[in-house]
Amino acid sequence: MHRYIPHTEEEIKQMLAEIGVSSIDDLFVDVPKTIDGYKIPESKDEFTVRKAVQGLARMNVEFEPENVFLGAGIYFHHIPTVVGHLASNPNFLTAYTPYQAEVSQGTLQMLFEFQTMMCELTGMQVSNSSMYDGASAFAEALLMAARINGKKKMLVAKTINPEYRTVARTYTKPAGITIDEINYNRSGRIDVEMLRSKIDDDTSAVAVAYPNFFGIVEDLKSLRELIPENIVFIVVAEPVSLAILEAPGKFGADIVVGEGQSLGVTPNLGGPGIGFFTTLEKHVRKMPGRIIGQTKDVDGKTGYVMILQTREQHIRREKATSNICSNQAYIALLNALYLSVMGPQGLKEVAWRSYNSAHYLADELAKRGFKRVFDGEFFNEFVVEIPISYREKWHEMVKDGILGPIPIDRVYKELGPSALVCTTEVNTKESMQRLIEVMTK
Amino acid sequence: MTIFEKSVKDRKGYELPPYELSDVGCNLPEHLIRKETPLLPEVSEVDVVRHYTELAHKNYSVDRGFYPLGSCTMKYNPKINEDMAALFANLHPFQPRETIQGAINLMGELKDLLCEITGTDDMTLQPAAGAHGELTGLLIARAYFEDKGELDKRRKVIVPDSAHGTNPASASMAGFDVIEIKSGDDGCVNLEELKAHLDDTVAVIMLTNPNTLGLFEKDILNISQMAHEVGAVLYYDGANLNAIMGRTRPGDMGFDIVHLNLHKTFSTPHGMGGPGSGPIGVKAHLTPFLPTPIVRKSADKYDLDYNLPKSIGMVRSFYGNFGVMVKAYTYIHTMGSCGLKHVSEMAVLNANYLRKRLSRLYKVAYDRVCMHEFVIDNEDFAKKTQVKTLDIAKRLLDYGLHAPTVYFPLIVHEAMMVEPTETESKQSLDTFADAMEKIYEEAIENPEVVKSAPHVTPVRRLDDLTATKSPIFRYKK
Numbered sequence: 001m002h003r004y005i006p007h008t009e010e011e012i013k014q015m016l017a018e019i020g021v022s023s024i025d026d027l028f029v030d031v032p033k034t035i036d037g038y039k040i041p042e043s044k045d046e047f048t049v050r051k052a053v054q055g056l057a058r059m060n061v062e063f064e065p066e067n068v069f070l071g072a073g074i075y076f077h078h079i080p081t082v083v084g085h086l087a088s089n090p091n092f093l094t095a096y097t098p099y100q101a102e103v104s105q106g107t108l109q110m111l112f113e114f115q116t117m118m119c120e121l122t123g124m125q126v127s128n129s130s131m132y133d134g135a136s137a138f139a140e141a142l143l144m145a146a147r148i149n150g151k152k153k154m155l156v157a158k159t160i161n162p163e164y165r166t167v168a169r170t171y172t173k174p175a176g177i178t179i180d181e182i183n184y185n186r187s188g189r190i191d192v193e194m195l196r197s198k199i200d201d202d203t204s205a206v207a208v209a210y211p212n213f214f215g216i217v218e219d220l221k222s223l224r225e226l227i228p229e230n231i232v233f234i235v236v237a238e239p240v241s242l243a244i245l246e247a248p249g250k251f252g253a254d255i256v257v258g259e260g261q262s263l264g265v266t267p268n269l270g271g272p273g274i275g276f277f278t279t280l281e282k283h284v285r286k287m288p289g290r291i292i293g294q295t296k297d298v299d300g301k302t303g304y305v306m307i308l309q310t311r312e313q314h315i316r317r318e319k320a321t322s323n324i325c326s327n328q329a330y331i332a333l334l335n336a337l338y339l340s341v342m343g344p345q346g347l348k349e350v351a352w353r354s355y356n357s358a359h360y361l362a363d364e365l366a367k368r369g370f371k372r373v374f375d376g377e378f379f380n381e382f383v384v385e386i387p388i389s390y391r392e393k394w395h396e397m398v399k400d401g402i403l404g405p406i407p408i409d410r411v412y413k414e415l416g417p418s419a420l421v422c423t424t425e426v427n428t429k430e431s432m433q434r435l436i437e438v439m440t441k
Numbered sequence: 442m443t444i445f446e447k448s449v450k451d452r453k454g455y456e457l458p459p460y461e462l463s464d465v466g467c468n469l470p471e472h473l474i475r476k477e478t479p480l481l482p483e484v485s486e487v488d489v490v491r492h493y494t495e496l497a498h499k500n501y502s503v504d505r506g507f508y509p510l511g512s513c514t515m516k517y518n519p520k521i522n523e524d525m526a527a528l529f530a531n532l533h534p535f536q537p538r539e540t541i542q543g544a545i546n547l548m549g550e551l552k553d554l555l556c557e558i559t560g561t562d563d564m565t566l567q568p569a570a571g572a573h574g575e576l577t578g579l580l581i582a583r584a585y586f587e588d589k590g591e592l593d594k595r596r597k598v599i600v601p602d603s604a605h606g607t608n609p610a611s612a613s614m615a616g617f618d619v620i621e622i623k624s625g626d627d628g629c630v631n632l633e634e635l636k637a638h639l640d641d642t643v644a645v646i647m648l649t650n651p652n653t654l655g656l657f658e659k660d661i662l663n664i665s666q667m668a669h670e671v672g673a674v675l676y677y678d679g680a681n682l683n684a685i686m687g688r689t690r691p692g693d694m695g696f697d698i699v700h701l702n703l704h705k706t707f708s709t710p711h712g713m714g715g716p717g718s719g720p721i722g723v724k725a726h727l728t729p730f731l732p733t734p735i736v737r738k739s740a741d742k743y744d745l746d747y748n749l750p751k752s753i754g755m756v757r758s759f760y761g762n763f764g765v766m767v768k769a770y771t772y773i774h775t776m777g778s779c780g781l782k783h784v785s786e787m788a789v790l791n792a793n794y795l796r797k798r799l800s801r802l803y804k805v806a807y808d809r810v811c812m813h814e815f816v817i818d819n820e821d822f823a824k825k826t827q828v829k830t831l832d833i834a835k836r837l838l839d840y841g842l843h844a845p846t847v848y849f850p851l852i853v854h855e856a857m858m859v860e861p862t863e864t865e866s867k868q869s870l871d872t873f874a875d876a877m878e879k880i881y882e883e884a885i886e887n888p889e890v891v892k893s894a895p896h897v898t899p900v901r902r903l904d905d906l907t908a909t910k911s912p913i914f915r916y917k918k
Contacts, residue, residue, distance in 0.1 A: 100501070175614075298904075398540055
């Protein structure tokens with residue numbers, strides 16, 4: 001007997017009798033018995049399990065959010081208390097994919113509202129109901145571009161998050177897609193001259209990040225003007241920044257994707273987070289993932305259902321637009337909750353504080369000799385030159401409770417010693433002062 | 442009503458602490474500054490609480506009742522799992538490695554446990570879902586054949602016609618040609634049919650065992666030998682692992698690549714469709730191709746290994762859905778070896794009990810001892826009564842139950858695929874069987890009530906056709 005399994009000995013007997021067999025073993029006659037149990041520990045009571053897992057948790061170092069200056073794709077923001085409380089409702093947490101729409105209206109309406117919010121932030125017409133993460137969303141955007149125009153050459157800014165580019169290479173290789181990486185210039189933006197020279201008749205898509213990995217805000221307007229209309233323009237966006245940055249949709253982006261962790265989701269060692277995926281109505285049949293639409297029931301009452309399912313694997317099998325089935329619906333709930341609580345003003349305030357603090361910190365660091373590497377306008381992250389000794393210092397800062405700017409020159413070797421600094425609304429003036437002290441020590 | 446319609450201009454649900462820094466000014470070029478305020482709700486905290494509580498109320502869930510979705514393993518999701526995952530919520534993936542030792546150890550231990558459970562030699566925890574794991578597994582097979590110089594000739598992936606839709610979709614994403622083979626009269630892989638397709642152009646055979654009919658592929662050792670004789674890789678779709686724990690392991694049956702669904706077998710919640718986690722275990726010859734980084738033990742210490750020159754690369758950012766891993770780790774320690782074996786025994790007992798009870802009135806496809814699930818075949822019944830599987834499913838909702846998976850597997854027309862899982866009691870199975878019997882009577886005596894079901898759900902049957910033909914993708918003012 002186990003507390004998760006209700007069967008009593010008596011019931012097992014009754015059930016075996018109803019089935020017409022005499023033992024549990026009779027139910028497994030087809031199975032070649034190669035083992036009897038596993039070589040793993042025996043079951044433990046709740047208190048012992050709790051203690052063991054807590055023991056592991058204590059081996060980690062948790063930082064006060066205000067002392068975190070590390071971003072690079074995962075951000076510490078303040079998450080209002082109601083977000084977690086409402087999300088923990090078991091009717092959200094323990095429901096499955098909304099296959100029976102009549103008893104899944106909570107899920108479906110929530111996702112429809114999530115889609116609306118993502119469309120609003122990105123300025124796009126359609127959003128799906130989520131992808132695994134920003135990286136796989138970006139990889140799927142490249143695959144979608146190839147489906148849209150049948151071409152296979154992708155021009156990808158080197159300033160897109162390195163993890164995303166790595167995942168994209170894995171995903172696109174079997175399709176025979178080539179990825180040409182486009183350098184950045186002294187401003188930290190994409191090298192427009194190199195991009196111009198690489199665009200040709202075989203080009204399927206151009207992809208940039210907004211803001212990019214260095215925190216620099218790309219000029220989407222002049223990029224779209226440069227990119228011919230039949231080439232798919234993909235923007236990897238950071239959703240909080242979109243409260244103050246002009247929406248990519250306004251500049252003629254075809255696909256806007258990104259990581260939604262910054263909208264009400266704890267960092268979780270990088271997962272679960274959520275990939276968002278938005279596009280234009282004209283491209284929707286090429287889009288991967290589940291989409292929720294509004295409709296009416298037989299009584300004329302408004303309701304929600306999964307739509308355009310003939311794109312998906314359970315209907316179209318090997319001809320589907322993607323193999324994605326399970327997604328990150330629960331994290332979409334966290335995003336929707338966060339955006340509902342914050343509203344347009346709250347999100348703008350968070351974005352503005354993140355921006356303002358970063359610019360304050362950049363000035364303070366510059367005064368102490370940590371020069372900015374790029375001169376382009378940035379959002380809430382920026383790259384500074386650091387002494388070679390910084391890498392060691394980065395580890396030592398942990399003792400001061402500071403999770404400092406991450407050295408990035410192992411990935412961007414050409415930069416020389418440099419680190420990516422991040423602030424959000426959770427960093428205080430005092431915590432920034434302490435960072436400066438530690439960095440200059 | 443949507444939350445946008447509840448919005449009142451200037452109403453607020455948030456509060457931020459005072460901000461001490463002065464405005465340093467904005468130096469963004471004018472055209473890159475947002476002009477239009479995004480349409481986000483302007484509501485109070487109470488409005489948010491009421492709205493989402495009302496939405497939750499419109500959902501059915503495992504915590505509300507019986508949820509017998511075949512191939513989905515909707516077992517109880519223990520509460521302690523959630524508490525344990527929360528202990529790791531505030532870790533940044535790029536923290537210095539020495540500050541995430543607990544997390545790395547947890548991943549390492551989990552990997553070892555899952556390798557033992559699957560009978561494989563090494564494993565990646567990076568894939569975020571089952572289908573993501575499938576893609577990863579197939580990319581590993583691809584890299585393996587590429588390394589052997591055989592990729593040009595090995596273009597085929599064989600899947601049975603009873604396979605999950607993700608199998609062919611994943612194979613095609615991995616750049617293979619999909620060959621679908623017909624099942625035999627007994628619902629299992631037809632060995633003759635398999636043999637006819639098997640040669641050195643086959644890269645991978647993907648199987649679910651037990652298969653989607655809930656039947657154990659009893660020729661599996663034979664199949665594995667046939668696959669290996671032509672040099673193909675045998676892939677295990679782990680959707681149905683809940684049937685065989687503690688008795689046999691995919692690795693022992695000869696599978697080379699094994700995927701798991703932590704959100705099925707290992708009790709982590711489905712969260713309306715995700716996050717899941719789809720680890721991929723492999724036999725020794727395939728370990729060089731695993732995604733980076735891999736958690737490995739060296740000198741009694743777990744660490745992250747990035748040095749895999751033949752790796753397929755990363756399939757997801759960072760380490761995967763780590764939070765889900767914590768929950769599965771907690772579950773495995775809670776159940777232990779005997780507990781997991783007991784899980785499968787009771788899952789199979791429940792399925793057979795329910796099969797037997799339903800077979801009093803309904804036709805069970807391939808009616809013999811099943812594993813953790815079985816399939817009802819309503820084709821004849823639908824012809825006789827005009828009441829289709831869909832109608833029965835909808836009527837079940839009126840009885841306060843969730844419907845089984847319907848119209849899958851595709852090889853049974855009017856299919857209803859029932860997986861009760863081990864966490865359901867005899868009483869809950871009886872309640873379901875009683876409702877199914879009642880619906881059977883209704884279908885004969887008063888078919889309209891079934892055909893027009895559901896009647897008491899938050900909404901009634903929805904117009905899918907218009908929803909797809911003239912789609913409304915988002916709320917508009």
